[in-house]
Amino acid sequence: MAQAYEAHAPLSGIKLGLGTLAVSLAVFMNVLDTSIANVSIPSISGDLGVASDQGTWVITSFAVANAISVPLTGWLTDRIGQVRLFVGSIILFVISSWLCGLAPTLPILLAGRVLQGAVAGPMIPLSQTLLLASYPKAKAPIALALWSMTTLTAPVAGPILGGWISDNISWPWIFYVNIPVGILAAALTWFIFRDRDSAIKKAPIDSIGLALLVIWVGSLQVMLDKGKDLDWFNSTTIVTLALVAVIGFTMFVIWELTDDHPVVDLSLFSRRNFTGGTISLSIGYGLYFGNLVLLPLWLQTTLGYTATNAGLMLAPVGLFAILLSPLTGKILPKTDPRYIATIAFLVFALCFWMRSLYTTEVDTWALMVPTLIQGIALAGFFIPLVSITLSGLPGSRIPAASGLSNFVRIMCGGIGSSVFTTAWDHRTILHHAQLAEQTSVYNPAFNQSVTQLQGLGMSTQAAYASVNESLSQQAAMLGVNDLFYLSAGIFIALIALIWITKPERSAGGDAGAAAAAAH
Numbered sequence: 001m002a003q004a005y006e007a008h009a010p011l012s013g014i015k016l017g018l019g020t021l022a023v024s025l026a027v028f029m030n031v032l033d034t035s036i037a038n039v040s041i042p043s044i045s046g047d048l049g050v051a052s053d054q055g056t057w058v059i060t061s062f063a064v065a066n067a068i069s070v071p072l073t074g075w076l077t078d079r080i081g082q083v084r085l086f087v088g089s090i091i092l093f094v095i096s097s098w099l100c101g102l103a104p105t106l107p108i109l110l111a112g113r114v115l116q117g118a119v120a121g122p123m124i125p126l127s128q129t130l131l132l133a134s135y136p137k138a139k140a141p142i143a144l145a146l147w148s149m150t151t152l153t154a155p156v157a158g159p160i161l162g163g164w165i166s167d168n169i170s171w172p173w174i175f176y177v178n179i180p181v182g183i184l185a186a187a188l189t190w191f192i193f194r195d196r197d198s199a200i201k202k203a204p205i206d207s208i209g210l211a212l213l214v215i216w217v218g219s220l221q222v223m224l225d226k227g228k229d230l231d232w233f234n235s236t237t238i239v240t241l242a243l244v245a246v247i248g249f250t251m252f253v254i255w256e257l258t259d260d261h262p263v264v265d266l267s268l269f270s271r272r273n274f275t276g277g278t279i280s281l282s283i284g285y286g287l288y289f290g291n292l293v294l295l296p297l298w299l300q301t302t303l304g305y306t307a308t309n310a311g312l313m314l315a316p317v318g319l320f321a322i323l324l325s326p327l328t329g330k331i332l333p334k335t336d337p338r339y340i341a342t343i344a345f346l347v348f349a350l351c352f353w354m355r356s357l358y359t360t361e362v363d364t365w366a367l368m369v370p371t372l373i374q375g376i377a378l379a380g381f382f383i384p385l386v387s388i389t390l391s392g393l394p395g396s397r398i399p400a401a402s403g404l405s406n407f408v409r410i411m412c413g414g415i416g417s418s419v420f421t422t423a424w425d426h427r428t429i430l431h432h433a434q435l436a437e438q439t440s441v442y443n444p445a446f447n448q449s450v451t452q453l454q455g456l457g458m459s460t461q462a463a464y465a466s467v468n469e470s471l472s473q474q475a476a477m478l479g480v481n482d483l484f485y486l487s488a489g490i491f492i493a494l495i496a497l498i499w500i501t502k503p504e505r506s507a508g509g510d511a512g513a514a515a516a517a518a519h
Helices: 002-006 013-033 038-048 057-080 082-102 106-120 123-134 137-168 178-193 207-226 236-258 266-270 272-301 307-314 317-334 337-355 364-379 382-390 395-436 444-455 460-498 512-517
Strands: none
Touching: 013 082, 013 106, 013 123, 013 137, 013 178, 038 057, 038 106, 038 137, 057 082, 057 106, 057 123, 057 207, 057 395, 082 106, 082 123, 082 178, 106 123, 123 137, 123 382, 123 395, 137 307, 137 317, 137 382, 207 236, 207 395, 236 266, 266 272, 266 395, 272 307, 272 337, 272 382, 272 395, 272 460, 307 364, 317 337, 317 364, 317 382, 337 364, 337 382, 337 460, 382 395, 395 460
């Protein structure tokens, strides 16, 4: 298979431009769909006549199928070919999106979402592979910069676009918008890349490894998505899912490390660059994604923001990310990627520290400044860490490495969102209890507040209720402040992990190793 990579020279001119556009469109459509349905759940649930907690399976079903299929990218590439697999995934994604939009009942919608999530899995890892193989090795950072721009802006655009479509058109259109984008992406990809496919290798199917993967990933993903609704480990269902996930994962690791033709190449973790790059990228992404969920949730539930306005507060994050990602791509070959990643993590830490100072009186400017600055961090986040992760790998292992790295990153994103929302609830309850201890008739400040409220015409009971509401607001704010502060500290600690890696230099610089692997 390595020969197949070496046989294709980099693209140039209009073919390179169209090829980059095709891959970017496919990735944007894919990543957009991971978040576009989130704010539309009330509309979907109401239209289909189901409860909101049942409607959340629209998110869960996609996430489970997607998480299972991502690490299978290398295995599927060997059997189908990277171009045929990528184009086939886009076409099936379009068909499943159409089926989701037409769904008259929740079970049919969930079936469409499962198919959509399953076929979406290989698209992101293969997009990295196709882009790296299309650019000269010295311009590998530019390819990674273009790729990162789409993966960074789509999660922010998803809730805004989903909310606007649900409010002004109807929820099926959050799926229908994929159809023209997907058709264009598939046509362009086939036109540009059809003669650049990888060799097909017919190895035995690791059916046991595949079954174990489905069992433990499916159990873990359902546990993460439904844990908060079911009160986590106070629920027999969650405990059972956790045990199945742990046992299944243990058996999966043992089987994959001893099988001659594993469905997931876990031996990649024996490489220092892959392990350090993947773990630092994944934990960083989990922190970023967890806060991406937490901030608008706090704005909506505590400060009274609408879903659309809360989404708009996050929109500026894409500004610097888009402007600076190409610059990062240009300077990366001339420097050590660990320096850029270190600066990115320090900027992330600064942003979360600034957010840890929020009060209930926070204004729009104070909300948007850290979000703007965070775009600087994002511009130096994906590109150097992906470069480090793929550094030194032979071309035949790029799809498997990219698939496995993206799988760990996506799983950490799911873990981050679940952990942050649960931790916020616990910290809010703790702070509320601590603040409530001060609401005593022996506390002059409390008595003064109640007296002032009674002076406005409130009854004693109404005054107490108003104080309690204020305490709840303060407790929720202190809870998010704790998590923002903790996130800042973890980002600083992660810098040590970055420096465990040792990127390999080639003609294209540190990032050139990734490109060299793709040729």
